[in-house]
Amino acid sequence: DIQLTQSPSFLSASVGDRITITCRASQGISTYLAWFQQNLGKAPKLLIYAASTLQSGVPSRFSGSGSATEFTLTINSLQPDDFATYYCLQLKSYPYTFGQGTKLEIK
Amino acid sequence: QVHLMESGGGVVQPGRSLRLSCAASGFTFSDYAMHWVRQAPGKGLEWVAVISYDGSYENYADSVKGRLTISRNNPKNTLYLQMNSLRDDDTAVYYCVRQAPTSPFDPWGQGIMVTVSS
Secondary structure, three states, X not given: OOOEEEEOOEEEEOOOOOEEEEEEEOOOOOOOEEEEEEOOOOOOEEEXXXXXXXXXXXXXXXXXXXXXXXXXXXXXXXXXHHOOEEEEEEOOOOOOEEOOOEEEEEO | OOEEEEEOOEEEOOXXXXXXXXXXXXXXXXXXXXXXXXXXXXXXXXXXXXXXXXOXXXXXXXXXXXXXXXXXXXXXXXXXXXXXOOOHHHOEEEEEEEEOOOOOOOOEOOOEEEEEOO
C-alpha cells in the first residue's frame, strides 16, 4: 500500500500569512494526488486535483505542486475561513490512502 | 445541483449488521464510480471502498474486507454499504463521494454517524 506522510501535523499562522503543507508518498504516484479542506463537523471539500489543478470555485490563493513522491499545498494570504484541517489523498492505486492531516490554527 | 445524502446510520451492537444508503441527485448516477470514506471521532479520513459506474468492479480497504460490501442500484440512483460483523473500530462518520475523471472525490455527502457499542 502507498503511504502518505503530511508535514507538519499542526501549523499555527496569522491572517495574511503564506503557508505550505507537504505530502510525501512512499512510492511514486505521478500526479495522482488531491488536496482537501475540512472544517470542524463538516464534510471535506476538494481544493486541488491532479496535484496542481484548482477545483472550480476554489480561491486562487490556493495552489498545489509536485509529482512522484513530494507534493505541496500553498495558501497565500490566509483568510479566516482557511483555518481548518487539510488532507492529501493518493489516487494512483487501490487502496486509496489519505495523509494523516494538517491542522491549521490561528496564531 | 449535484447532491448526495446518506442515511441508515445509528447505534448498533458489536457483531450486528447495518446498511447505509446514499441517495444521489442532480447528475447521471450511472455514469460515475462511487466511494465510501469514513472518519472515526477525532481522527483522520480513511478510504473504505469503491464501486465502478456499472457495479462490475469493487475494491476495499483491508480493514473492512470480508465484512463491508459496497453495492449500487442505478435505476434508484442509490449507493449502499452493507456492514456486517461490526466492530468497535467501525465507529465513524461515513461519507459517500462521487468520482469523476476530473474533479475526483467531489462532491461529498454530509456524512452519517455509525456507533458500534454494547
